[in-house]
């Protein structure tokens with residue numbers, strides 16, 4: 001088939017923010033987290049106080065940033081987005097803190113990668129809404145306290161265990177996001193499709209959901225790529241067959257695993273007899289950094305039972321073995 005002029009869909013502005021639900025009631029899935037946050041938000045609003053500081057943790061693409069922006073919306077507050085590794089000096093944090101307004105939300109992504117000097121500035125700010133700044137040097141130096149308006153810090157992390165205890169202890173609300181079930185993911189796909197004005201049927205959205213590793217970000221990404229295939233081949237609606245054809249081209253298999261996932265399992269089998277093998281060796285063989293393997297690839301492989309973490313390293317499970325054997329036959 002040739003590309004044709006039939007363009008039934010709106011332009012892809014590649015702006016993920018357009019796909020982000022704005023209110024808690026629009027947020028699909030994560031029922032427990034949503035219900036808890038709703039209580040904490042409503043209670044704070046009723047007391048006319050800022051919301052306690054929040055940590056959202058879990059694998060990438062599950063909605064931590066989205067929830068942070070929803071929290072700010074529900075609190076009728078403004079939000080500032082920061083990222084742990086981009087803050088380097090204590091002054092970076094101090095100058096941001098002095099510009100926030102009452103009830104503002106400060107969102108710090110990858111909060112486990114915040115440098116220690118920045119963390120230390122946050123301790124007083126989070127606990128007492130105050131900033132202690134040292135002015136001058138030597139014997140003449142003195143500390144000046146600046147009061148801050150009450151604000152809410154929301155930290156997001158894929159690795160809660162890497163957060164220092166003093167920082168973690170200053171968060172009153174800690175919520176974990178899990179992989180989405182297929183029903184919820186399918187609902188997210190249908191919602192995104194309607195936001196992007198993409199005609200798709202239920203079977204097709206179920207199929208996208210099934211192949212998205214339990215992750216809305218991946219589901220949205222697949223949806224956009226399938227739309228490209230639909231457009232290229234002049235299909236007016238996305239159906240299940242089109243999803244299957246597109247995913248085959250993208251090398252995403254029926255479990256939602258991609259080439260990297262399969263490589264990881266193959267390396268474990270072929271080079272380490274199924275393991276155990278240390279994470280650093282595995283990452284080196286894959287040509288990826290250790291953190292990416294741990295935070296992006298492993299959680300889903302573990303969740304679907306193809307891989308386990310043991311004290312002596314990573315091991316493939318009997319199901320993982322079966323899976324790779326099946327792939328080799330193809």
Ligand code: ADP
Pocket residue numbers: 016017019020021026027028029059060061062063064065066067156188216217220
């Ligand atoms: P994280 O911060 O955890 O990496 P994001 O909040 O950036 O994840 O979410 C990735 C994308 O997935 C967002 O663009 C958003 O549109 C979508 N998304 C995440 N969770 C949901 C949800 N529960 N309902 C609808 N869309 C969601």
